Amino acid sequence: MTIFYIRKALGKDCELINVPKFRTMYDDADNSLEDLVNSNGLDEKGKIKNDPRVTKIGKVLRKYWIDELPQIPYNLIIKRNMKLVGIRPKPEEVWKRYLENHKIRVLKNKPGFMGISYIHLPVNNVEDATKAEESYLCDYETSPFKTDLKYFLMLSYKIIFQGLRSR
Numbered sequence: 001m002t003i004f005y006i007r008k009a010l011g012k013d014c015e016l017i018n019v020p021k022f023r024t025m026y027d028d029a030d031n032s033l034e035d036l037v038n039s040n041g042l043d044e045k046g047k048i049k050n051d052p053r054v055t056k057i058g059k060v061l062r063k064y065w066i067d068e069l070p071q072i073p074y075n076l077i078i079k080r081n082m083k084l085v086g087i088r089p090k091p092e093e094v095w096k097r098y099l100e101n102h103k104i105r106v107l108k109n110k111p112g113f114m115g116i117s118y119i120h121l122p123v124n125n126v127e128d129a130t131k132a133e134e135s136y137l138c139d140y141e142t143s144p145f146k147t148d149l150k151y152f153l154m155l156s157y158k159i160i161f162q163g164l165r166s167r
Contacts, residue, residue, distance in 0.1 A: 004070060009089035012110045017081045019089050020070040024058025025051075033093075042124065047166075063165050071113055085148040085155070086112020086140075087133050097126045106133055109140070114155050118164060 004020050011017035032053065040049045054062065061067040075082035082089065089111035095103050117123050120132035139147040158164040 007091060009091050009111070010095060010107055011081050011089055012107060014107050015081070016092075017075070017079070017089060017111075019082075020074050022061055022067040022070060024055060024061050024067045025053040026055065029053040065166055068113070076113055081110060082113055083110045083148070084112065085114045085151045086110060086116060087136065088112060088115035088117070098130060102130055102134070105137060109137075114152065116151050116155075118158060119151060119154050 003023060005023040005025070007019045007021060009017055009019045033048075036048050036051065036053070040051070042048060058067070071082065076084065086109060087106050116136045117129060117132050120128070120135065123129050123132060136147065136151065139150070155164075
């Protein structure tokens, strides 16, 4: 088992980008993704409920977002194909659940390391995620810097003072 997992996702202008993470699941976990979504459903943060693919160490890495840290040097600094705050990059197969016009609107921008959906909890389904993303995009298209600063401060507050954690 390797330490890193490289997820392929769509970035700005539908460019396929590598999104490195510390491995938190067993090998070949992606093969059972759709079946698990259909059988287990998604939690309020849009993740698979009771995901059996996650290792014990992986649960800790995910809870504190440690698994996401390789994206900082790779995507934010070296490749510069992500920004600090924004809509998280999604794999092409996940985008199939979204309306095409929403996908096109989102992918006009770089994806974000810190996902804006945590501001709009609960996110129970694609419709909730779309509403959260559309709200962000409306603000972002008017004032990009101000919007990202606002979301960064709100996310930081939730993480530091309200104990926001991943599941």
